[in-house]
Amino acid sequence: MNLAMQRYEVWRVQPSLDETLAKELLAMEGDAEKITDSFGCDLAFGTAGLRGVLGAGTNRINIYTVARATQGLATWLAGSKLPQKVAIAYDSRINSVLFSQTAARVLAANGITVYLYPRLEPTPALSFAVRYYGCGAGINVTASHNPAKYNGYKCYSHEGYQMTDAEANATYECIRKVDIFDDVRTMDFDEGIKSGKIEFIDSSVNEAFYECVLSRRVNPDAVSKGKLKLIYTPLNGTGNKPVREVLKRAGFDDVTVVPSQENPDGHFPTCPYPNPEIRQAFEEALKLAEGKNVNLLLATDPDCDRVGIAVNTGDDYRLMSGNEVGVLLTEYMLSSMKEAGTLPKDPVIVKSFVTTSLVDRVAESYGCAIHDVLTGFKYIGEFATDLEKKNEGDRFILGMEESYGYLSGLHARDKDAVVASLLVCEMAAYYKSQGKTLAQKMTEIYEKYGYYKNILLNFTFEGESGMEKMGAIMTSLREHAPEEIAGMKVIETADYKKSERVDIISGKISEIDLPKSNVLAYKLPDGNSVIVRPSGTEPKLKAYITACGKDENHSSALGEKLGESIEKILGVK
Numbered sequence: 232m233n234l235a236m237q238r239y240e241v242w243r244v245q246p247s248l249d250e251t252l253a254k255e256l257l258a259m260e261g262d263a264e265k266i267t268d269s270f271g272c273d274l275a276f277g278t279a280g281l282r283g284v285l286g287a288g289t290n291r292i293n294i295y296t297v298a299r300a301t302q303g304l305a306t307w308l309a310g311s312k313l314p315q316k317v318a319i320a321y322d323s324r325i326n327s328v329l330f331s332q333t334a335a336r337v338l339a340a341n342g343i344t345v346y347l348y349p350r351l352e353p354t355p356a357l358s359f360a361v362r363y364y365g366c367g368a369g370i371n372v373t374a375s376h377n378p379a380k381y382n383g384y385k386c387y388s389h390e391g392y393q394m395t396d397a398e399a400n401a402t403y404e405c406i407r408k409v410d411i412f413d414d415v416r417t418m419d420f421d422e423g424i425k426s427g428k429i430e431f432i433d434s435s436v437n438e439a440f441y442e443c444v445l446s447r448r449v450n451p452d453a454v455s456k457g458k459l460k461l462i463y464t465p466l467n468g469t470g471n472k473p474v475r476e477v478l479k480r481a482g483f484d485d486v487t488v489v490p491s492q493e494n495p496d497g498h499f500p501t502c503p504y505p506n507p508e509i510r511q512a513f514e515e516a517l518k519l520a521e522g523k524n525v526n527l528l529l530a531t532d533p534d535c536d537r538v539g540i541a542v543n544t545g546d547d548y549r550l551m552s553g554n555e556v557g558v559l560l561t562e563y564m565l566s567s568m569k570e571a572g573t574l575p576k577d578p579v580i581v582k583s584f585v586t587t588s589l590v591d592r593v594a595e596s597y598g599c600a601i602h603d604v605l606t607g608f609k610y611i612g613e614f615a616t617d618l619e620k621k622n623e624g625d626r627f628i629l630g631m632e633e634s635y636g637y638l639s640g641l642h643a644r645d646k647d648a649v650v651a652s653l654l655v656c657e658m659a660a661y662y663k664s665q666g667k668t669l670a671q672k673m674t675e676i677y678e679k680y681g682y683y684k685n686i687l688l689n690f691t692f693e694g695e696s697g698m699e700k701m702g703a704i705m706t707s708l709r710e711h712a713p714e715e716i717a718g719m720k721v722i723e724t725a726d727y728k729k730s731e732r733v734d735i736i737s738g739k740i741s742e743i744d745l746p747k748s749n750v751l752a753y754k755l756p757d758g759n760s761v762i763v764r765p766s767g768t769e770p771k772l773k774a775y776i777t778a779c780g781k782d783e784n785h786s787s788a789l790g791e792k793l794g795e796s797i798e799k800i801l802g803v804k
Contacts, residue, residue, distance in 0.1 A: 235270040236263075238289055242270075245412060249294060252287040259287075268694050276300060276406055278399045278609065279767050282374055282383035285325055290695070292382050294326075294333045295411050297372075300384060301334040302415045303406025304368060305341035307398075310405075313367030313389050318346045318432070320357035321372035322469050322534045323495035324382045327351070330372045332420050334384070339428035340416035349431040351495055353469040353535030355638075355647035358391040358612075359440045360432060362644070365389075376506035376532040377769065379499050391644035392612025396746065437473075443642035444477050444650045449567045450661050454482040457664030459526045459656060462516045464489040466505040467496040468533030473649045483656055487525075489515045499533075507532055507539025507635055508687075510550050516541070517548060527659050527669070529652055536646035537635040540655055542670045549670050553635040554587040554685045556655065558676060559669055560637060561590050563658040564628055565597040574599075575625045579618075581611045583632040584745075585762050585775040589683040590631070593676065599628065605727070605748050607767060608636055612644030633685065633775070677783070683758075684786035686776040686794055690803045693770050701765050701772050704801055708751050708763065716753060716761055717789075717796035723754035759789065761797055772801070 242248065243256055259265045269288030274281050274296050281300055283292040308315060317338050321331040335345045346364050348356070354371055361369035369387030377383070386394045386402065394402065409415065423429035461478070463486055465471040471493055478486055491501045492515055499505045501515050507530040516528045520543075528541035528548060540556060541548040551559075561580060568574040580594050584603040591601045604610035611630035618624050619641055630638040636646035639654060662672050677683070692700050712724055725732045727750035730743045750764040758779035765772055776793045780786030798804035 233267075235267045238270040239266050241412075242287065252293055252295075255287040271695055276399065276403045277767060278394050278396055278607065280370075280383060280385040280394070280399075282377070282381060282769070284380050285382055289411065292330075292384065294329060297330045297333050297384055298337050298415045298417065299409050299411045300406055301337040301370070302341070302409045304370075304386060304402055305338055305343055305416075306405040306409075307402045308343060308367050309341065311367065314365055315342065316344045316346065316364055316366040318357060318360040318364055318366045318369045318387075319372070320348045320352045320354070320360065320370075322353075323351050323467055323497050324372070324374055324533065325379065325497040326382060327372045327497065330382065330384065331370070334370050334372070335429050336417045336420050336423060337415060339423035339426070340418035343428070345423070345429045346432050347429060351469045352437075353473055353531075353647075353649060354385075354645055355536060355643040355649055356437070356440055356473065358387065358643040358645040358647075359443070360436060361387050361389065362391045362642075363436055363439065371534070373534040375534050376504070376508075376537065378504050379497060387645075388609075390612065390616050392609040392616070393607070393645065395609065395613070440642065441473070441477055441480065443640060444647075444653060445480055447639045447650050447654065448481065448657060449564055449571075449654070450657060451481070453657055453661035453664060457660035457662070459483060459485065459660050459663060460524065461486045461527050461529060461656065462489065462520055462525050463487070463529045463652075464492045464512070464516050465531055465535070466502055466507070466512060466533060467492050467494065467499050468505065468531065468535060469495070470531035470535035470648060470652075471495075473535065474529075474531060474652045477649055477653050478656060481653055481657065483660075487519065489519055491515055505533050507537055508553065512539065513541050513548070513550065520548065526663065527656065529655070531648040531652065532635075535648045538637070538648040538651045538655065539635050540669070542659075542668050544668065544670050551669065551673070552685065553633045554589070554683075555673050556635065557582070557586060557629075557631040557633070557637065558589050558593055559658060559673060560629060560631070560651075560654060561593045562672070562676060563661065564639070564654070565594065565599055567661070568628075569597055577623075577626055578628050579626050580628050581614045581630045583607075583611070586631060586633045587683050587685045587777065588758070589676070589680060592680040605745050605750070606632065606764065608632060608638070608646050609644075610746075611638065615641055615644060633687065681758075682780050682783050682786040684776075684778040684780065684783075684790040686778070686790045688774040688776065688794055688797070690772040690774070690801065691770060692772065697770050701770075704772060705749060705751070705763070705765065708800075712751075713753065713800050716755060716800065717792040719755040719759060721753045722756060725750075725752040725754075727752070759793065761793060763797070763801070772803075774801070
């Protein structure tokens with residue numbers, strides 16, 4: 232009997248197994264492929280915690296895998312010198328309330344004090360609460376923008392960003408030693424409340440969060456000068472209350488919420504893939520906007536750490552990319568702060584290294600430094616924390632990544648779509664008062680600095696076999712690096728796993744001063760480049776393409792050629 236079948240049989244005979252999961256086990260009897268997929272391995276735990284398909288099995292997210300992970304977290308925390316306190320938040324997904332209470336029960340049974348939000352809250356609110364209460368760790372039950380069949384369990388450090396590699400590895404070692412049925416301590420939830428080990432987070436914490444967000448306004452007067460007509464969709468997630476609240480307090484009084492996507496619903500009935508990066512997420516908002524001359528459409532993902540926008544161009548609504556929003560925010564914040572005389576000495580913008588280099592060009596024109604980090608917002612959070620510890624927190628202007636994640640301020644250490652939504656709307660109002668849309672402003676920036684076309688290609692590989700396929704592709708790329716892409720010679724390669732950069736022309740090898748990561752980068756002439764990495768949160772291989780052309784048509788055509796070429800190189804076409 233193989234390992235998957237052994238595990239399956241152990242689960243089958245558990246006397247008090249959850250009824251829903253027991254029925255699922257019965258249904259998969261005799262289905263060797265399904266049993267292998269569900270039990271063939273443990274759900275991976277990394278810096279992003281757990282993320283997986285809902286269901287029965289060790290490779291699924293359910294009350295037992297959540298409880299096991301939490302027991303491991305509790306063991307790790309008990310062995311640390313960190314405060315024995317954990318903050319917990321959750322989103323609108325299926326079983327998110329159940330999983331958050333399961334985690335709370337395990338932590339309480341281990342003598343750890345739990346601060347639990349009484350209702351769904353966005354990711355930045357969790358990051359804020361960790362720091363507010365001085366916790367040793369945080370848990371956020373969410374699968375971000377994944378489809379409805381997924382849920383997740385993100386673990387946060389005491390600084391409010393997602394766990395570092397070292398913390399995640401140490402926690403995983405503790406989890407690995409936990410028997411999923413025999414070693415998990417648990418306490419009745421109501422008993423945890425009565426004993427004081429589980430405490431609901433008071434609304435005053437939300438108020439403190441809102442105050443911090445509102446303090447990040449750059450041009451508060453712009454709201455009344457350039458009155459906006461807005462449509463907002465929280466995509467059935469956590470953003471509905473906090474985003475609407477800060478917009479209202481900032482003076483935006485013409486905000487319409489998409490009715491079908493207003494209330495929490497983990498089934499996401501009108502948007503199966505609730506990701507503001509894609510136009511599908513705006514379909515309901517676009518229908519609502521017909522004939523109403525709306526200036527801006529705004530969408531946040533279910534855990535409200537990412538925000539996407541669509542701008543009225545007169546003929547249609549243009550979905551702005553995450554890179555473009557980041558560039559616009561950079562230009563807006565730096566120019567406004569310079570004009571107001573509030574730009575700090577030695578300002579810095581922190582971005583992931585796959586975010587467009589156009590940000591660099593804009594920032595440098597204002598004397599603002601750029602600091603590149605690996606993909607993963609925790610690295611931005613770490614940098615902001617280091618600045619704060621050196622009493623240089625005012626230098627931190629903005630943190631960003633190309634996948635629609637932004638942070639302004641030190642109230643949180645993760646992406647914050649609440650503050651980003653506020654700043655985007657204020658920015659749109661500011662430029663409207665000058666007779667410009669955000670799309671027009673973006674064109675101005677392109678004309679000044681050059682047309683940078685940034686394209687993200689996602690290749691999905693489901694299940695255990697998919698993970699093996701992604702690994703094989705990355706190994707092949709390392710062993711057989713392409714000499715050219717789309718007819719352009721590769722002039723430099725970078726292997727972030729080896730921390731090695733190679734200048735192909737000179738043969739010079741230099742060290743990459745960043746943490747090791749499974750990333751391969753290829754530099755091409757004239758500012759063109761391709762970066763390939765597996766996603767840390769989804770079963771996807773990602774290819775980031777930068778195409779620099781003499782105009783928009785040229786850069787688009789070049790980007791398409793680069794995309795076709797890299798698909799062939801990866802063997803996915």
